[in-house]
Amino acid sequence: MTDFQSNKKLSRAFYKREVTVVAKDLLGKILLKNNRKYPLAGKIVEVEAYHGDFDEAAHSFKGRTKRTEVMFKEGGYLYVYFTYGAHFCCNVVTGKNGQGTAVLIRAIEPLVNFDIMINNRFGRKLRNENEIINLTSGPGKLCKAFNIDKSLSGIDLLGDKIFIIDNKKLKEKAIGISKRIGITRSIDLPWRFFIKDNPFLSRK
């Protein structure tokens, strides 16, 4: 029993707060997915906030569609989308019902059952240690490693299949802030949050 497993699952109230607050507070927390027998777990080290009201980069900006419906739930649900014909990305829905705000999980530091994540991601065993740093250092990569796909979109993070558990609060000076990555609109919002100097970030 590793120590983080005795910590508490994050509450509905945690997720229902304002999206940038939740985004920052998710850093250092543990994402856990219960597989058949072995749990997959990793520390969240990089996130981005998206806000449907005035943020043109958010999928929810243009209103409800079949794809983005999940993003308008109340905080504490998972929103998964498919992009570039190849990758799934997972988000934590935040705020009140109908708001359309969510936090994209961009990078994770793997903690347990590396062999399963490695197999999920590469379809084989580890060839060299350099592949560890590349395992979950990006939104598409971590979904592959955790085997997260669209079938999990809309799932409740207060359930037992996939959830996030609490961890020690980070010091303010350990957190970095920047513009978001890979978008073409509303590019100046400083809504990317990351743990400074963590080796598992999507960009140096």
Place this chain on the structure above:
DNA sequence: ATCAAGATTACCT
């Protein structure tokens, strides 16, 4: 029915 864009990644020089 057709089309363009995309919250990315891997592989190339």
Place this chain on the structure above:
DNA sequence: GGTAATCTTGATA
């Protein structure tokens, strides 16, 4: 540093 791959979604006809 540049770009091809790949297909779902949402918009337009």
